[in-house]
Amino acid sequence: MGKFLSWVGIAALVWLAFRLFAILGRKRALGERTGNAPRGGSEPMLQCARCGVFVPSSEALVDGKRAWCCAAHRDADRDASRDASRNGTGRG
Numbered sequence: 815m816g817k818f819l820s821w822v823g824i825a826a827l828v829w830l831a832f833r834l835f836a837i838l839g840r841k842r843a844l845g846e847r848t849g850n851a852p853r854g855g856s857e858p859m860l861q862c863a864r865c866g867v868f869v870p871s872s873e874a875l876v877d878g879k880r881a882w883c884c885a886a887h888r889d890a891d892r893d894a895s896r897d898a899s900r901n902g903t904g905r906g
């Protein structure tokens with residue numbers, strides 16, 4: 815009979831844990847809904863790899879991990895990196 819009572823206690827603890835998770839999950843869902851930032855409110859800023867100016871991620875030109883403020887700076891940065899790689903190896 816003692817064994818049966820311990821099983822009942824474990825079952826009650828599991829049920830309590832599930833109740834807690836359900837309440838926490840509901841609270842988190844409500845927080846996410848109310849904490850959702852409106853469009854244009856707080857946008858992540860990206861730094862131009864060429865001139866260093868900060869631009870909103872929606873206006874920045876992104877290629878992989880690099881970002882630029884305009885197409886001219888993106889092209890200039892690509893030309894510079896291409897020249898650097900060409901001059902790097904003096905084999906021939």
Ligand SMILES: [Zn+2]
Nearest residue numbers: 862865883887
């Ligand atoms: Zn720039």
